[in-house]
Amino acid sequence: MAQLKKRDSWGSRLGIIMAVAGSAIGLGNFLRFPAKAASNGGGAFMIPYFISLLLLGIPLMWVEWTLGRYGGGFEHGTAPGIFHSLWKKNRFIKYFGVIGIFGPLVILIYYTYIESWTLAYSFFALTGKYAVLTEQASMQSFLRGFQGIENNQFFNGIGIAYSFFLITFITNICVIYYGIKGGIEKLCKIAMPILFIFGLFLVIRVMTLGTPDPARPSWNILNGFGFLWNADFSALLSAKVWLEAAGQIFFTLSVGIGVILTYASYLSKGDDVVLSGLTAAGTNEFAEIILGSSIIIPAAFVFFGPESMQSIAKSGVFNLGFVTMPLVLNKLPLAALFGFMWFFLLFLAGITSSVSLAQPAVAFLEDEFDISRKKAVGILAVVVFVLCQPAIFFLKNGVVDELDFWGGTFFLVLFATIEVILFAWIFGMEKAWDEIHKGADMTVPKIYKFIIKYITPLFLFFILGMWFWQEWLPIIFMKNVPAGDKSFVLATRAGLIIIFVILGILVKIAWRKKRLNQEKIR
């Protein structure tokens, strides 16, 4: 009889909570959230935000934790196998599960590169490489030079950026190589406390900024917080604000990617998912609402003033993190130390996310092809390294934006919709409810039976439809892509289709192999 290979597992409950929270906490918590809140009604933004958290984020979190643990019981750690376990009669459902490997793989391709910028900038902060820059224009030029978009007085080519990419890539591969308990759990148990300590230090520093320029008494820290938190209730009448809040909740919790499914598949049948899932979500919200809202926007306000803030808040995540924040920190005593803390905090947020993005592909190879972890990590390393190259060298041609749209936006919402329908309607809400509560350390309020079955799917259909109509159609038809970049965007799309088809073929091969093995045993 064939020997069953023992699957990897988590070493402790805190380990998986920190790993899921680490996966969810990323650059978006510290950059995207404060910018969105500030430009969408301030404090009033929190009303749709919390409603979305309750109706969309938390239910999806519980659905994914439960589905993951359920699939793990059948030795499946990724969506094709988990979906097949839920709906055994349907031959095609496993192919929908391909999205749960495709999505994280595509995000990983560009995320590792962006993560490497944060490591590079923490090094630049310590060595004072950008310390003399005091203007937005020069800091932007520094960033463009570093990214290899232009040759300038700061950088001559992409060599330095590429070196930091290699360091980041190898670090990620090493962590995944050591497995769930020995690699990912260890990393998250060290990185997460450091991230929170650095975050708290930065918050305290920002809160004690006072009024740095006595000639401008209104440019003070209280007004800085006011810029983000003062409520503009008229914003609540705009559908855009509600959609932005739903989007923020959706993207901050790492739901719809497939990562939580894989992480939870390493739990045992009797392990709690209700309290653990809620704790991981709460930890992410702490990083977002308390730390994220207290650093960049209030700090930028006291140095740049209310007039510049609207344009700064809308300048995009990279501009906020890599241009505005270093300029702000340069104005402080101990700029090198605080600059290092800021960028290393972002690096830790990044690496705890990127290792989670790599895990579904590794789990798929291990579980469905029965190959060793070391071999699976080796295959992943080669494939991802090759796929990263276009993202690095054609950044200026819109390749990363394109990867982010399909891997990090479109398929996420689609995947979450499929998951919740499968869970509540195909698997059945009664069975699903029992499954959620297996080994649970707390009871989910009964209203969530109704929410998961009706409200969350409707909410997802609504945002899927609205985004498709308002935002995605112009992107799909490349309305805002410069003529010279269209061939790059089309080539990226062709590449993505090839990756998706290959993953689909791999699923077919894996299932055929399993069927043949079962027939042999009979």
Next chain:
Amino acid sequence: MKLSGWLFIIFSWGIILALIIFCFIKVFTKKELK
């Protein structure tokens, strides 16, 4: 900062702090993984 700003900051931070304190107390007092 206006009154609405204070109210929203206290409300939002309060909810999140209460949630994570509640969750972590429960996590540390309940059973470990099997």
